[in-house]
Amino acid sequence: MSAALSKKERLKISRNPMPEQEPEKRVCSFDEVPLGYSIETAILEAQRCLQCPVPTCIEGCPVRIDIPGFLALVEQGDFLGAAQKIKETNILPAICGRVCPQEEQCEAVCALTKKYTSVAIGRVERFVADYERASGASELPELPPKTGYRVAVVGSGPAGLTVAGEMIRKGHDVTVFEALHRPGGVLVYGIPRFRLPIEVIDHEIDYLKKLGVEFRCNVVIGRLYSIDDLLKEEGYHAVFIGTGAGHPRFLNIPGENLNGVYSANEFLTRVNLMGANKFPEFDTPIVRGERIAVIGAGDTAMDAARTARRLGTRQVTIYYRRTAAEAPCRVEEMHHATEEGIGFEWLTSPVRFLGNERGFLTGVEFQRMELGQPDESGRRRPVPVADSNYVVPAQVAIFALGFNVNPIIAETSPDIITTKEGIIKVDTKTGQTSKPGVFAGGDIITGGATVILAMGQGKIAARSIQEYLTNR
Amino acid sequence: MIQTRYEVVRRREIAPKTVHLAVRAPEIARKYRPGQFVIVRTHEHGERVPLSLAGSDMEEGLIYLLVQAVGKTSGEIHDLAVGDAFLDVVGPLGRPTPIAEYGTCVLIGGGFGVGALQPIATALRDAGNRVIAILGARQRSLVLLEEETRALCDEVYVTTDDGSHGRKGIVTDVLREIIERAPVHFVMAVGPMLMMKAVSELTRPHRIRTLVSLNTIMVDGTGMCGSCRVVVGGQTRFACVHGPDFDGHLVDFEAIRQRNAMYLAEEREALERRRAEMEESCQVAALAGQTATARQSSTPKES
Numbered sequence: 147m148s149a150a151l152s153k154k155e156r157l158k159i160s161r162n163p164m165p166e167q168e169p170e171k172r173v174c175s176f177d178e179v180p181l182g183y184s185i186e187t188a189i190l191e192a193q194r195c196l197q198c199p200v201p202t203c204i205e206g207c208p209v210r211i212d213i214p215g216f217l218a219l220v221e222q223g224d225f226l227g228a229a230q231k232i233k234e235t236n237i238l239p240a241i242c243g244r245v246c247p248q249e250e251q252c253e254a255v256c257a258l259t260k261k262y263t264s265v266a267i268g269r270v271e272r273f274v275a276d277y278e279r280a281s282g283a284s285e286l287p288e289l290p291p292k293t294g295y296r297v298a299v300v301g302s303g304p305a306g307l308t309v310a311g312e313m314i315r316k317g318h319d320v321t322v323f324e325a326l327h328r329p330g331g332v333l334v335y336g337i338p339r340f341r342l343p344i345e346v347i348d349h350e351i352d353y354l355k356k357l358g359v360e361f362r363c364n365v366v367i368g369r370l371y372s373i374d375d376l377l378k379e380e381g382y383h384a385v386f387i388g389t390g391a392g393h394p395r396f397l398n399i400p401g402e403n404l405n406g407v408y409s410a411n412e413f414l415t416r417v418n419l420m421g422a423n424k425f426p427e428f429d430t431p432i433v434r435g436e437r438i439a440v441i442g443a444g445d446t447a448m449d450a451a452r453t454a455r456r457l458g459t460r461q462v463t464i465y466y467r468r469t470a471a472e473a474p475c476r477v478e479e480m481h482h483a484t485e486e487g488i489g490f491e492w493l494t495s496p497v498r499f500l501g502n503e504r505g506f507l508t509g510v511e512f513q514r515m516e517l518g519q520p521d522e523s524g525r526r527r528p529v530p531v532a533d534s535n536y537v538v539p540a541q542v543a544i545f546a547l548g549f550n551v552n553p554i555i556a557e558t559s560p561d562i563i564t565t566k567e568g569i570i571k572v573d574t575k576t577g578q579t580s581k582p583g584v585f586a587g588g589d590i591i592t593g594g595a596t597v598i599l600a601m602g603q604g605k606i607a608a609r610s611i612q613e614y615l616t617n618r
Numbered sequence: 619m620i621q622t623r624y625e626v627v628r629r630r631e632i633a634p635k636t637v638h639l640a641v642r643a644p645e646i647a648r649k650y651r652p653g654q655f656v657i658v659r660t661h662e663h664g665e666r667v668p669l670s671l672a673g674s675d676m677e678e679g680l681i682y683l684l685v686q687a688v689g690k691t692s693g694e695i696h697d698l699a700v701g702d703a704f705l706d707v708v709g710p711l712g713r714p715t716p717i718a719e720y721g722t723c724v725l726i727g728g729g730f731g732v733g734a735l736q737p738i739a740t741a742l743r744d745a746g747n748r749v750i751a752i753l754g755a756r757q758r759s760l761v762l763l764e765e766e767t768r769a770l771c772d773e774v775y776v777t778t779d780d781g782s783h784g785r786k787g788i789v790t791d792v793l794r795e796i797i798e799r800a801p802v803h804f805v806m807a808v809g810p811m812l813m814m815k816a817v818s819e820l821t822r823p824h825r826i827r828t829l830v831s832l833n834t835i836m837v838d839g840t841g842m843c844g845s846c847r848v849v850v851g852g853q854t855r856f857a858c859v860h861g862p863d864f865d866g867h868l869v870d871f872e873a874i875r876q877r878n879a880m881y882l883a884e885e886r887e888a889l890e891r892r893r894a895e896m897e898e899s900c901q902v903a904a905l906a907g908q909t910a911t912a913r914q915s916s917t918p919k920e921s
Contacts, residue, residue, distance in 0.1 A: 325840045327659060327666075327706040335842075364708040366840055370649050392842040396854055403847055403854065403873055405880040412843035420665065420837065426891050429665040429691060430837075431884035505876030552841050553859055 151193055161263040162191045169485040173455050176339040176423065179482060180244075180269075185225075188273040192220035194265045198257050203267065206255040208602030209236045209308075213252055213267055220270055229278035230285065232271060237311035237354070238304065238601065240279060240346045243272025245337060246598045247476050279349050286356060290317040295615045298323065298382040300367045300555070303331025304597040305388035305588030307350070308604030309611070310359045316612055320358070321382070323365045326419065332390060333597070335415040336446070338453050368554035373562065377583055383618070384583050384611045387562075387570060388604065391549035391589035401499030402545075406433045406507035410442070410450040410546035417453050435541025437461045439510050441496055442546035443473035448480060450544045451488045463489040463538075465496065467515045467528040493517070493528065497535065499543060509539045549594050569593050577607030578614075585611055624658075624704040627680055633760055635687040636730060637696050638672065644679030646709050652737035653715030653831065653863055656681065657839040659706040660694045667691050668836045668846075668858075670808070671710065672733030672763075673740075681707075684733025684762065690888040711839045712862045715829065717741045721748065721803035724796055725771070726789050726817055728754045728809025732762045734831055735808055739770040747804070748772050752792045754813065758783035790816045802826050807866065811875045818866030828866040832857045835878060849873050 165181045166172075172179050183191065195217040203213040211232055219228035232239045248254075248268035256264035295318045299306045302324040313320045328334060330347045355361065367373065367389070376382045394409030396402050413432070421428035438454040440447050443466035454462045464483070466473060469492045473480060484490070493515045500509040514534035517526035551568035563571045563580035570579055570586045577585040587603030589595060628640035646656060655670045672682040687696035698704070715738050723742050727735045732753055743749045751771040755761045756779045768774045775792045776784025785792065789807075796802060797820075805828040807817040814830040821828045834846040834857045841859035848857050851868035855861065 326838060364706050369710055370645055394844045409844040412837060412845050415837050415843050426888050428663045429888060431881045
């Protein structure tokens with residue numbers, strides 16, 4: 147082992163780029179785009195960490211990973227140790243290393259950011275998790291004796307998986323209920339395989355199963371069992387609701403129910419969960435077309451556009467009512483989309499959809515916008531430009547405009563107080579809902595955010611559930 | 619509460635290409651209420667399809683499904699034998715049909731929509747209503763569950779397009795007469811879009827509360843995708859979570875008919891593929907049969 151590097155030597159190393167599949171090649175498959183660091187690159191990148199005595203990066207992480215701690219282990223070549231270090235606070239490192247917006251979190255507050263470029267924390271995290279998975283090592287933490295308490299987790303997305311991981315490690319019995327036929331929630335149905343391979347998700351879920359978490363698919367809470375059923379008849383002592391937002395928004399404009407007009411959720415689910423890209427080998431179909439219009443510019447819009455490209459679509463264009471500067475997606479995702487030949491039209495908004503006599507979409511009528519006064523979000527409000535309408539041909543249009551909240555739980559548990567939009571009201575410090583013993587986190591309390599924020603809320607809720615159970 | 623295998627326990631071919639299945643799903647059987655549906659998947663590459671429930675048996679832990687083989691997936695379900703199992707069954711989904719003491723109720727079933735009416739008829743009758751049913755079909759062989767319906771309802775009328783059974787004509791002919799004869803307080807129609815539309819148009823001037831159960835294309839069935847969206851009273855609604863029952867006087871039936879035809883080309887392709895595969899496997903089986911026979915005859919008998 148070489149002697150520790152000096153600060154000067156560390157500063158000399160520049161941020162290591164992520165090797166990626168070539169755009170021309172990758173648009174022909176659903177294989178993952180970033181290829182991951184090699185051992186050498188990972189060590190080199192970890193050496194860039196200055197090991198600050200008061201690390202700001204940890205504060206930037208919603209789940210408070212000991213970032214300098216795991217980077218030091220990587221530097222020493224102890225990759226499995228690094229994996230264990232991350233898993234102390236984050237049970238889904240292979241997922242977070244891929245989908246977290248690190249540039250807005252840990253990396254944004256890295257001490258190097260001001261004068262240099264930040265340590266590529268996310269890429270090293272991903273390397274560590276992938277190394278552990280490839281090594282076949284499945285070292286399980288020692289679990290405390292069983293407490294006899296039973297915790298029900300509703301929804302198997304990032305928030306639910308986090309709570310399950312925390313609770314099983316406290317010695318409780320945990321059952322995760324999933325409405326779909328396979329666990330993972332938005333990680334499976336929403337995020338495409340070229341960003342998050344299925345084996346990565348399965349590995350993390352298998353880890354939870356090995357720890358003793360029970361997964362029950364095909365169960366819709368609110369229909370098969372109400373929250374009260376879980377607490378009373380089914381013998382659970384606490385319930386965590388992490389059902390996500392997942393109720394897609396439409397615009398209520400003419401023609402939006404024409405054949406070929408999809409929500410991003412439906413378009414992505416048909417491909418990601420149901421394999422519609424492999425029709426007729428898989429039975430679920432999807433409307434294809436020469437031209438696909440994606441409306442919206444968040445991460446989901448990028449995912450939908452890049453998926454559309456992989457279905458062999460000649461022309462995919464993203465339409466957004468503001469400009470690139472206001473687009474809510476990660477810069478990296480827009481960059482990937484651009485590389486893959488996806489077009490962008492800024493300052494434009496659909497006013498109606500046009501169809502043929504059989505009810506299939508043929509085109510979209512847009513109206514130009516310009517930026518006016520700032521709105522309540524602080525961004526300048528788009529306002530229509532008079533007499534600026536124009537029509538573009540499209541056989542498929544995809545709405546990626548964000549989500550409303552799924553109504554099922556609120557409808558069947560009136561004692562859980564929600565906003566008028568259906569967002570479950572919680573004490574943000576504890577995740578406690580208005581119903582004793584019932585906690586919530588993830589998009590169901592925010593209306594739509596990121597994987598890691600959902601996980602952070604899962605951790606908060608898990609801490610409160612622990613307190614609630616021990617004080618019973 | 620562990621459910622592992624959604625096994626077909628009983629199977630009854632009740633009309634050409636139409637089966638009545640009893641499927642083991644004790645949790646769903648216990649929680650299900652009339653008007654709700656399930657989503658099933660038959661194999662790993664299969665699609666998720668919604669099916670109305672034709673009732674349940676809580677004690678036996680069974681749910682009943684009425685399935686007509688139309689496309690690939692419904693063909694696969696039709697071909698499930700006793701002992702075979704669905705890969706996934708999720709439910710009960712959707713809001714239950716509102717059951718109350720309405721007075722005189724007329725339930726109208728077209729095609730295999732008759733299945734969904736059985737539990738609704740029972741519930742309405744238990745709630746103290748007088749229940750009249752009208753079953754419509756193209757011809758005699760396609761009239762489904764007539765006897766069962768007679769056992770549940772106060773009066774049952776049957777119409778066939780060709781007059782081969784019951785009365786020649788369509789369901790609205792009978793409905794019109796019933797409405798003219800005596801007050802009707804609640805009408806529910808389950809079946810083809812055109813039939814549900816005709817029923818709704820007929821009851822509209824009489825201001826009779828009319829519900830229709832909308833069968834749309836779905837993926838998740840929990841409000842997550844919007845595949846099942848329908849226009850009701852000018853508003854976009856999701857059949858899976860806001861329905862499947864809606865006020866027939868407010869539904870845009872034409873829009874649903876168009877959306878339900880979205881994948882006709884793909885459905886045809888999948889069906890053709892299945893037919894070709896089945897023929898191939900029949901030929902292989904026939905060949906294998908020949909070889910087996912040949913081998914048998916050439917195997918020296920041992921004593």
